[in-house]
Amino acid sequence: MICGTDEAGRGPIAGPVVAAAVILDPNNPIEGINDSKKLSEKKRLALSEEIKQKALYWAIAQCDAEEIDRINILQASLTAMKRAVEALGIKPEKVLVDGNCVPKLQVPAEAVVGGDALHACIGAASILAKVERDRQMLAWHEVYPQYDFAKHKAYPTPAHLEALRTHGVCPIHRKSFRPVMRVLAAQAAAQAAQD
Known part of the structure; x- marks a missing residue:
């Protein structure tokens, strides 16, 4: 029960930072998972649906702009990831976190620099987070x-x-x-x- 978590939206100057947590099913692999930034929008959307169908557990959480301003973007990113992991509905054995910092969790966690390209569970989380954030920005565009x-x-x-x-x-x-x-x-x- 290894969980991957990642966020999307640290660099923008508006909108939320969105995080996802994913526990993949080793018996139901998904082809093509990678760092969300290396995938086309069409591929991300298709993979996002497949991840939601095939993953054992997944969850999405966020911090909005007001919270980012209050606690800073790094803390907001870690908070969003913590919320996503806690929203899974199950306690993973270990959490792999993309980057060089880990959120405060009740389970063992390891930071993995470039993890979204190294571990499918982190890559899957990066895809869900990016797709959800993009969806919200399209709504804000309206x-x-x-x-x-x-x-x-x-x-x-x-x-x-x-x-x-x-x-x-x-x-x-x-x-x-x-x-x-x-x-x-x-x-x-x-x-x-x-x-």
Whole structure:
């Protein structure tokens, strides 16, 4: 009962950080699992469905932008992974965590740098987390179309930074992230100048 866990969304400047935890069935292998960033969107979506059908256990959890701002992105990533592992409904024998930090868990855990390409269970978790986060960003795009979240998924691309400068900060932007802080500071300065 080895569980893999990984997160998606540490780099974006808006939206949640999403984590998944997966215990794969050794008797029901899934072909093509890899680091989610190395897979096409179409492949990720197909694998995500297959993982949900074939895995023994899986769970998804997250921290939203407000929580990220309150506890910082590293702690939010670890918290989301902890929540995902605890939501499995079973205690794994061991948890393999992508990266170089482990969340505080009630079971043995090991950090594995580049683990999403080395262990199928971590790769599976990275796929579920990425697919779920992308789905949420598409939904946020409907609410705030001016930022084009559907295209860049809230990563700080030139187009996103330009939209941020033009339209200001929306409720799902991470206010503790530098590009957002700069826009908030510029808005405050402009407001002060008017006053």
